Amino acid sequence: MTDVRSKGADEKFCESCGSAIKTRAAACPRCGVAQKLEGKSWTAALLFCLLGIVGLCGIQRFYTGSWLIGLLQLLTLGGLGFWQLIDLILIISGAYHDHKGRLLVK
Numbered sequence: 001m002t003d004v005r006s007k008g009a010d011e012k013f014c015e016s017c018g019s020a021i022k023t024r025a026a027a028c029p030r031c032g033v034a035q036k037l038e039g040k041s042w043t044a045a046l047l048f049c050l051l052g053i054v055g056l057c058g059i060q061r062f063y064t065g066s067w068l069i070g071l072l073q074l075l076t077l078g079g080l081g082f083w084q085l086i087d088l089i090l091i092i093s094g095a096y097h098d099h100k101g102r103l104l105v106k
């Protein structure tokens with residue numbers, strides 16, 4: 001018999017049946033219950049990124065855990081706006097990752 005309480009680094013336990021499933025799984029393959037996705041909020045990251053319009057650049061990086069890049073963006077006015085714009089495009093297109101490599105959760 002397999003131990004359902006052991007999981008790999010990219011796995012989590014199903015909220016319903018407790019079996020080990022992939023962290024990115026939208027639903028449990030065993031019981032079919034939809035899973036709550038872990039990660040930072042897409043909406044919050046977008047709003048923080050839009051603060052760049054008033055000169056507060058890099059706040060989205062602080063929010064998503066990339067402190068060093070956030071600090072650099074803050075001190076360089078978001079790379080004179082270009083770096084901030086790239087982040088904004090990444091967030092809107094859904095390709096932005098947090099410091100753990102996870103996509104934002106919508």
Ligand SMILES: [Zn+2]
Nearest residue numbers: 014017028031
């Ligand atoms: Zn399950």
